[in-house]
Amino acid sequence: MNDTIPGTHIEGQVLLKGMDIYGPDVDLALLRQRVGMVFQKPNPFPQSIFDNIAFGPRVVGLAHSKKELEPIVERSLRQVALWDEVKDYLDENALSFSLGEQQRLCIARLLAVKPEVILMDEPASALDPIATLRIEELMAELKKNYTIVVVTHNMQQAARVSDYTGFFWLGELVEFSPTAKMFTRPEQQLSEDYITGKMG
Amino acid sequence: MVAGIRSIFDREFDEVRARLTRMSVLVDIAIDRSMQALADRDTKLAEVVINGDGEINKYRFQIEEACLTLIATQQPAATDLREIIAILYMIVEMERMGDYAAGIAKTVILMEEEPLLKTFKKLFKMASISRQMLADSMQAFSKRDPILAQEIADRDNKIDELYKVIFLRLIKIMAKDPEMVTRCTYLMWCAHNLERIADRVINISEQIIFMTTGTLKEFG
Numbered sequence: 453m454n455d456t457i458p459g460t461h462i463e464g465q466v467l468l469k470g471m472d473i474y475g476p477d478v479d480l481a482l483l484r485q486r487v488g489m490v491f492q493k494p495n496p497f498p499q500s501i502f503d504n505i506a507f508g509p510r511v512v513g514l515a516h517s518k519k520e521l522e523p524i525v526e527r528s529l530r531q532v533a534l535w536d537e538v539k540d541y542l543d544e545n546a547l548s549f550s551l552g553e554q555q556r557l558c559i560a561r562l563l564a565v566k567p568e569v570i571l572m573d574e575p576a577s578a579l580d581p582i583a584t585l586r587i588e589e590l591m592a593e594l595k596k597n598y599t600i601v602v603v604t605h606n607m608q609q610a611a612r613v614s615d616y617t618g619f620f621w622l623g624e625l626v627e628f629s630p631t632a633k634m635f636t637r638p639e640q641q642l643s644e645d646y647i648t649g650k651m652g
Numbered sequence: 653m654v655a656g657i658r659s660i661f662d663r664e665f666d667e668v669r670a671r672l673t674r675m676s677v678l679v680d681i682a683i684d685r686s687m688q689a690l691a692d693r694d695t696k697l698a699e700v701v702i703n704g705d706g707e708i709n710k711y712r713f714q715i716e717e718a719c720l721t722l723i724a725t726q727q728p729a730a731t732d733l734r735e736i737i738a739i740l741y742m743i744v745e746m747e748r749m750g751d752y753a754a755g756i757a758k759t760v761i762l763m764e765e766e767p768l769l770k771t772f773k774k775l776f777k778m779a780s781i782s783r784q785m786l787a788d789s790m791q792a793f794s795k796r797d798p799i800l801a802q803e804i805a806d807r808d809n810k811i812d813e814l815y816k817v818i819f820l821r822l823i824k825i826m827a828k829d830p831e832m833v834t835r836c837t838y839l840m841w842c843a844h845n846l847e848r849i850a851d852r853v854i855n856i857s858e859q860i861i862f863m864t865t866g867t868l869k870e871f872g
Contacts, residue, residue, distance in 0.1 A: 589660070612660065612661075613660070632721040632724065635721075636720050636724045
């Protein structure tokens with residue numbers, strides 16, 4: 453939706469398995485199924501837990517009837533370790549749950565449509581330490597099956613959860629390395645200065 | 653801390669602990685084989701020990717790298733941090749113990765041309781006590797037992813007594829018969845290496861006490 457902003461222009465390409473996502477023939481609905489997004493502030497729909505999860509499959513045509521949707525809802529909630537907590541409250545409004553639970557619900561919502569890539573924009577910045585750890589553990593579990601790209605200002609979080617770390621400074625990608633290397637032997641002086649707190 | 657919530661960290665830390673245990677086993681095997689080679693004047697076995705020292709060294713560097721990564725990426729604190737620091741010291745001690753075992757093996761090869769000298773039971777007693785100290789130190793580490801670590805440190809007196817007896821006996825032999833000097837010197841090296849092995853275990857015990865109590869204590 454960046455193109456709705458006046459004056460926006462795009463240079464270069466963003467390729468998803470070779471496909472330019474800004475290409476003229478890209479099906480945006482399909483793109484949004486393939487690439488899920490988790491926002492900084494949890495944004496469940498003001499609907500029941502069940503309807504939050506079922507929304508995506510209904511829209512993309514994966515399932516329609518309650519009978520078809522129920523296993524999808526359960527699987528998605530199990531994937532985020534939320535099923536046992538909410539299985540007796542599926543009709544409850546999602547907004548009545550804690551922020552940590554809401555964020556996991558948002559992740560479950562996108563998992564329901566089987567994405568390939570998950571984008572997370574500071575997914576735990578609004579959460580308490582325990583909820584943050586739960587999200588990080590979830591990321592560690594999900595990365596076995598999904599490519600996850602996380603944007604975070606929390607260096608320690610980046611170090612804890614990621615396999616690769618990219619350091620951006622003023623719009624430029626300064627360094628991209630395996631995380632262990634980035635935090636023990638960064639190649640660029642700018643990376644070293646930022647990680648050690650000498651700059652930034 | 654909610655139990656089990658840091659499963660990434662726990663998994664990686666457990667792997668480090670497992671590697672540390674395997675390293676201690678390699679060191680124990682090296683000491684055992686070097687003494688066996690000495691008893692049997694088995695130069696082939698001695699070469700196995702010498703060549704195997706590289707494997708012990710490799711473990712040291714791998715564990716060091718893993719600890720470095722853990723510190724950089726998982727930000728351990730309190731007991732976890734003390735344990736990682738303790739491990740970093742322990743692997744250096746164990747690597748030196750492996751060097752001492754290889755040193756004993758080298759004397760077997762050097763002594764090959766020397767006429768047979770009756771070796772001392774006390775030398776093997778030193779080895780036996782040192783190996784048990786190492787095994788018990790790993791037990792103290794895995795069980796987080798500072799009392800056992802302290803008790804291990806107390807056994808060093810026995811090692812020092814045995815070393816003194818062997819040292820004085822060898823001096824006496826050399827004084828009586830100059831032709832025995834080379835052989836006795838090699839055996840003195842063996843005794844010295846075994847005494848140093850025990851000293852290294854004492855250092856490990858100090859680290860275990862630091863790890864479990866937060867207190868830096870020096871023995872002896």
